[in-house]
Amino acid sequence: MKSISEVVVRPARNVRGSVSLPGDKSISHRYAMLAGVAEGRSRLENYSTGADCASTLSCLRALGVVWERKDVANNLIEVQGSGPSLTAAGEPLNCGNSGSTIRMLSGIVAAQEFSTEMGGDESLSRRPMERVITPLTAMGAKIESQNGRPPLRISGARLKAIDYKMPVASAQVKTCLLFAGLLAEGETRIEEPLRTRDHGEVALRAFGAQVERKGNEVRIRGGQRLRGIEARVPGDLSSAAFFLCAAALFPNSQLTIPALLMNPTRARLLDILMQMGLRISVTQLEEAHGELAGALQVEGGRLKGATIAGADVAALIDEIPVLAAIAPYTATGFEVRDAGELRVKESDRIASIVTNLRAMGAEVEELEDGLKIPGGQKLHGAEIDSFGDHRIAMAFAVAALRAEGETTIHHADAAVISLPGFFGALESLSQR
Ligand code: S3P
Numbered sequence: 001m002k003s004i005s006e007v008v009v010r011p012a013r014n015v016r017g018s019v020s021l022p023g024d025k026s027i028s029h030r031y032a033m034l035a036g037v038a039e040g041r042s043r044l045e046n047y048s049t050g051a052d053c054a055s056t057l058s059c060l061r062a063l064g065v066v067w068e069r070k071d072v073a074n075n076l077i078e079v080q081g082s083g084p085s086l087t088a089a090g091e092p093l094n095c096g097n098s099g100s101t102i103r104m105l106s107g108i109v110a111a112q113e114f115s116t117e118m119g120g121d122e123s124l125s126r127r128p129m130e131r132v133i134t135p136l137t138a139m140g141a142k143i144e145s146q147n148g149r150p151p152l153r154i155s156g157a158r159l160k161a162i163d164y165k166m167p168v169a170s171a172q173v174k175t176c177l178l179f180a181g182l183l184a185e186g187e188t189r190i191e192e193p194l195r196t197r198d199h200g201e202v203a204l205r206a207f208g209a210q211v212e213r214k215g216n217e218v219r220i221r222g223g224q225r226l227r228g229i230e231a232r233v234p235g236d237l238s239s240a241a242f243f244l245c246a247a248a249l250f251p252n253s254q255l256t257i258p259a260l261l262m263n264p265t266r267a268r269l270l271d272i273l274m275q276m277g278l279r280i281s282v283t284q285l286e287e288a289h290g291e292l293a294g295a296l297q298v299e300g301g302r303l304k305g306a307t308i309a310g311a312d313v314a315a316l317i318d319e320i321p322v323l324a325a326i327a328p329y330t331a332t333g334f335e336v337r338d339a340g341e342l343r344v345k346e347s348d349r350i351a352s353i354v355t356n357l358r359a360m361g362a363e364v365e366e367l368e369d370g371l372k373i374p375g376g377q378k379l380h381g382a383e384i385d386s387f388g389d390h391r392i393a394m395a396f397a398v399a400a401l402r403a404e405g406e407t408t409i410h411h412a413d414a415a416v417i418s419l420p421g422f423f424g425a426l427e428s429l430s431q432r
Pocket of ligand 1: 025026027100169170171172173175197317318341
């Protein structure tokens with residue numbers, strides 16, 4: 001993303017209040033795509049307000065899917081399913097900044113009888129796509145790229161099922177292949193190296209498909225028909241991470257978050273924050289369409305450090321930036337290993353974190369696959385660059401709350417990618 005926006009964040013004394021989050025980004029993308037290829041109408045309430053999920057909707061419209069925003073206050077989207085056959089888009093699909101859109105939708109367009117071009121902004125044009133190109137090509141699609149990066153030109157085909165061992169732990173890739181497998185002939189089997197978020201499997205079941213899981217393996221039979229659903233998307237847990245980490249900075253903080261996603265493949269964040277000293281209780285647990293949601297009550301405490309490596313990296317991939325941003329304030333510091341994937345996100349997140357922490361006066365060691373950040377540090381306000389990355393913009397706004405002096409976040413409007421209104425919400429929770 002290119003922008004010239006700036007936001008100034010002043011230090012706070014405490015964080016208190018309640019924040020409701022728009023629907024989870026991962027679930028919103030999947031519901032919209034499946035609603036598009038289902039039969040009948042879907043009503044998706046509390047659909048993510050992020051620009052990424054709007055990119056998915058606009059790509060679907062270009063592919064002939066009819067949808068409408070029904071009730072802006074409730075973020076209600078109504079989709080008329082097209083069934084499994086979509087219509088060729090008249091022009092290249094613009095996926096904006098959204099890796100989820102280009103990767104997951106490529107599984108659907110690869111199974112169509114036409115060609116589709118897909119691209120996006122500068123950051124998206126640097127994201128690796130061979131991870132979807134290789135298996136989709138093995139299924140029968142023809143895909144041209146720019147050295148494994150977008151834009152892609154996907155010539156769709158009658159896909160054949162695949163038996164595929166994924167080399168990279170990626171829920172986007174797994175979901176892409178499940179979507180392609182749904183539209184292919186035969187049974188597709190996907191094995192992931194580590195358990196990643198299971199919203200693809202859960203959403204497919206919600207729309208009526210059978211998906212089998214055994215250990216790290218998922219299977220889907222091609223040719224199953226989907227039917228539309230009525231659903232309310234639970235609040236986005238990765239967006240909540242910014243407010244939870246803000247609360248973690250102050251021993252007397254108090255925060256409540258209603259109707260937040262509690263899917264176990266995403267909730268590792270809550271375990272880690274509790275280990276770090278945050279007191280969290282969950283009430284009003286409810287399940288709908290296979291997804292759990294609950295109300296969170298959070299109280300601050302003494303902030304300890306943590307180590308994140310191995311399977312935890314996949315479980316916390318989107319939350320590591322904000323955990324790292326508060327790490328210098330912890331008593332014992334923070335270490336991240338096995339997280340080379342962070343280098344190919346919306347920005348090179350390891351480099352973005354290191355640059356910004358150093359700008360705030362922190363000591364930090366950059367590793368090829370992670371970071372080492374000593375605890376017990378005092379930071380000062382600084383000029384921060386989001387590098388056009390929404391999670392970096394928000395992570396350093398949180399770090400700024402406990403720094404000495406003001407912090408300016410440059411290219412702050414990157415936050416609209418997942419959470420428009422973030423800075424206003426953080427400000428209204430901050431006590432001075
Ligand atoms: C996502 C998976 C993760 C994550 C992204 C959303 C998803 O990406 O970083 O924000 O919805 O499946 P990878 O699959 O590249 O790890």
